[in-house]
Amino acid sequence: MSTPVATQSPPTPSSPDGPVRVQRSLGARVLGRPEIGAFAAAVVIFVFFFVIAPPFRTVEALSTVLYSASTIGIVALGVALLMIGGEFDLSSGVAVTTSALASAMLSYQLSLNVWVGVIVSLVISLAIGALNGWLLVKTKLPSFLITLSTFFVLQGVNLGVTKLVTGTVATTNIDQLDGFDSAKAIFAGDIPLGFMTVKASVVWWLVFVAVASWILLRTRTGNWIFAVGGNQDSARAVGVPVAKVKIGLFMGVAFMAWFLGQHLLLNFSTVQAGLGVGNELIYIVAAVVGGALLTGGFGSAIGAAIGAFIFGMTTQGIVYAGWDPNWFKTFLGVMLLLAVLVNLYVKNSASKRT
Amino acid sequence: MTDTIAEHASADLTAGTPLVAMSGVGKAYGAIRALEGVDLTVRAGEVTCVLGDNGAGKSTLIKIMSGLHPHSEGTLTVDGKEVRFGSPRESLDRGIATVYQDLAVVSLMEVWRNFFLGSELRKGRFPLAPLDIPRMREIADTELKKMGIHVKDINQPIGTLSGGQRQCVAIARAVYFGARVLILDEPTAALGVKQSGVVLKYTAAARDAGLGVVFITHNPHHAYMVGDHFIILKLGRRVLDRTRAEVSLEELTGEMAGGQELAELSHELQR
Numbered sequence: 001m002s003t004p005v006a007t008q009s010p011p012t013p014s015s016p017d018g019p020v021r022v023q024r025s026l027g028a029r030v031l032g033r034p035e036i037g038a039f040a041a042a043v044v045i046f047v048f049f050f051v052i053a054p055p056f057r058t059v060e061a062l063s064t065v066l067y068s069a070s071t072i073g074i075v076a077l078g079v080a081l082l083m084i085g086g087e088f089d090l091s092s093g094v095a096v097t098t099s100a101l102a103s104a105m106l107s108y109q110l111s112l113n114v115w116v117g118v119i120v121s122l123v124i125s126l127a128i129g130a131l132n133g134w135l136l137v138k139t140k141l142p143s144f145l146i147t148l149s150t151f152f153v154l155q156g157v158n159l160g161v162t163k164l165v166t167g168t169v170a171t172t173n174i175d176q177l178d179g180f181d182s183a184k185a186i187f188a189g190d191i192p193l194g195f196m197t198v199k200a201s202v203v204w205w206l207v208f209v210a211v212a213s214w215i216l217l218r219t220r221t222g223n224w225i226f227a228v229g230g231n232q233d234s235a236r237a238v239g240v241p242v243a244k245v246k247i248g249l250f251m252g253v254a255f256m257a258w259f260l261g262q263h264l265l266l267n268f269s270t271v272q273a274g275l276g277v278g279n280e281l282i283y284i285v286a287a288v289v290g291g292a293l294l295t296g297g298f299g300s301a302i303g304a305a306i307g308a309f310i311f312g313m314t315t316q317g318i319v320y321a322g323w324d325p326n327w328f329k330t331f332l333g334v335m336l337l338l339a340v341l342v343n344l345y346v347k348n349s350a351s352k353r354t
Numbered sequence: 355m356t357d358t359i360a361e362h363a364s365a366d367l368t369a370g371t372p373l374v375a376m377s378g379v380g381k382a383y384g385a386i387r388a389l390e391g392v393d394l395t396v397r398a399g400e401v402t403c404v405l406g407d408n409g410a411g412k413s414t415l416i417k418i419m420s421g422l423h424p425h426s427e428g429t430l431t432v433d434g435k436e437v438r439f440g441s442p443r444e445s446l447d448r449g450i451a452t453v454y455q456d457l458a459v460v461s462l463m464e465v466w467r468n469f470f471l472g473s474e475l476r477k478g479r480f481p482l483a484p485l486d487i488p489r490m491r492e493i494a495d496t497e498l499k500k501m502g503i504h505v506k507d508i509n510q511p512i513g514t515l516s517g518g519q520r521q522c523v524a525i526a527r528a529v530y531f532g533a534r535v536l537i538l539d540e541p542t543a544a545l546g547v548k549q550s551g552v553v554l555k556y557t558a559a560a561r562d563a564g565l566g567v568v569f570i571t572h573n574p575h576h577a578y579m580v581g582d583h584f585i586i587l588k589l590g591r592r593v594l595d596r597t598r599a600e601v602s603l604e605e606l607t608g609e610m611a612g613g614q615e616l617a618e619l620s621h622e623l624q625r
Binding site for chain 1: 420422442443446452454459460461462463467470471472473474476481482483484485487509
């Protein structure tokens with residue numbers, strides 16, 4: 001308390017050498033990327049299966065791996081953006097089934113064009129996403145609780161409504177309806193690339209990844225997503241519409257879930273009402289392995305894609321290697337733990353003073 | 355440094371003009387009255403210091419001015435017009451910018467992204483218009499350079515800067531975006547002596563550029579170095595309101611430390 005205030009002159013901020021600005025080293029910048037850990041893991045796993053499983057080396061195998069990755073990656077992408085925004089969604093797995101069921105039952109029971117079901121189920125899906133976001137913003141409860149509730153509600157609705165309408169736990173085949181062929185071509189067609197044929201979902205997945213990556217890094221919306229996840233109060237204080245961003249992110253997940261739902265329905269012409277339970281965790285793990293922080297504010301769209309690719313490779317690789325596919329879940333757990341450790345390290349070094 | 359701030363400060367600021375005036379302002383959270391009957395005027399080119407212990411109502415006062423919580427009694431006038439802010443955006447649009455002690459920046463985001471957060475430059479006005487990244491980088495870089503803030507790389511996460519630097523970036527940002535009133539919430543609380551000095555120097559520069567500054571602190575030494583007007587809050591009420599000419603540092607320190615209460619306490623504890 002006896003500090004002589006008058007003599008405590010503030011030091012000048014400008015040192016004699018002037019403001020010299022240097023780029024951080026290439027190594028530091030590369031290691032600061034969210035997807036770097038996942039990329040390294042993907043390379044290792046690819047080489048591993050390439051060496052031990054001869055059938056894995058074919059182009060057909062790559063096509064299968066990509067397809068498997070796309071069915072995880074499409075929703076994982078929405079989930080990754082949501083996680084960067086600081087929230088997560090446990091209802092995404094069953095929401096996929098809800099969208100497929102709504103579309104199938106609506107078209108079949110009312111004998112409508114398949115496209116009507118496709119559009120109406122989009123509206124339903126987006127409404128579910130908006131409701132998740134709205135409840136979160138209004139109640140300020142953790143997204144874990146809100147979306148856990150939605151998860152159970154949808155799981156019950158999926159089975160209950162399907163049984164009421166069709167009398168069974170699956171929808172009736174819709175492949176004779178008007179518009180089925182054109183819808184199938186868009187959502188689940190085969191696309192020849194010359195050297196290999198891939199499912200339309202693979203192409204859509206890559207398009208979505210590119211768009212999401214662009215939104216995240218090159219638009220104001222992306223800036224707001226990072227800010228809302230990184231420090232919500234700070235973002236709000238500088239005028240970022242936090243509630244809108246969060247609701248938008250939940251609707252983004254819902255859109256992805258709708259897309260995958262339509263793909264599954266049109267690919268198999270029918271859908272089981274109990275499908276999708278447990279997938280929400282796989283999406284979350286893919287996003288986390290791809291470098292998204294559980295606490296928000298950090299992650300990337302490409303990372304989530306690599307995360308999904310790792311799981312696509314592993315589900316198929318295990319089969320090609322002739323092992324018991326049940327080991328997949330074990331692998332999932334190990335990968336998650338490793339990813340969380342890598343992310344922790346990256347986050348710490350990113351916020352360390354230099 | 356001062357030149358750069360003056361460049362961005364609004365031309366219509368004349369020292370002494372009242373920018374924000376509070377009259378009998380109070381706030382109740384349910385049954386708890388966090389603030390009552392506070393009168394305060396923020397004038398252009400002056401630093402108004404609000405001092406008080408924890409729980410004295412300082413945070414509530416800033417939250418009212420910055421639009422985080424609306425006041426429940428009294429009147430708040432900005433540039434002569436009565437207002438009641440519903441969101442931080444409304445307050446920002448009136449030229450009131452707040453720099454918070456703990457939530458000034460998003461630490462995992464790059465320096466330039468933080469600088470432009472909430473006021474991003476875009477190459478168009480349509481939804482999802484691309485950001486003008488090269489220009490934002492360049493502006494943030496030159497502004498910080500001109501203001502004497504040393505950042506190694508404008509692309510590094512802002513969390514890698516020191517606490518004082520982060521405060522300064524936040525202040526520079528507020529000034530750059532045309533703030534007329536700058537609210538600083540305990541800007542020196544978590545800083546060392548040297549870092550505090552940088553922030554205080556900055557505060558003085560903003561004042562000299564004609565901005566109205568509200569400096570919230572519990573450190574009377576820091577307040578006295580830059581302040582023109584001092585207000586002490588205690589349990590949500592104003593207990594002292596003096597200009598610099600009317601009060602000495604000793605009085606301020608004594609009042610902050612508890613004044614009469616402290617004298618009684620020291621008598622009780624006398625050995």
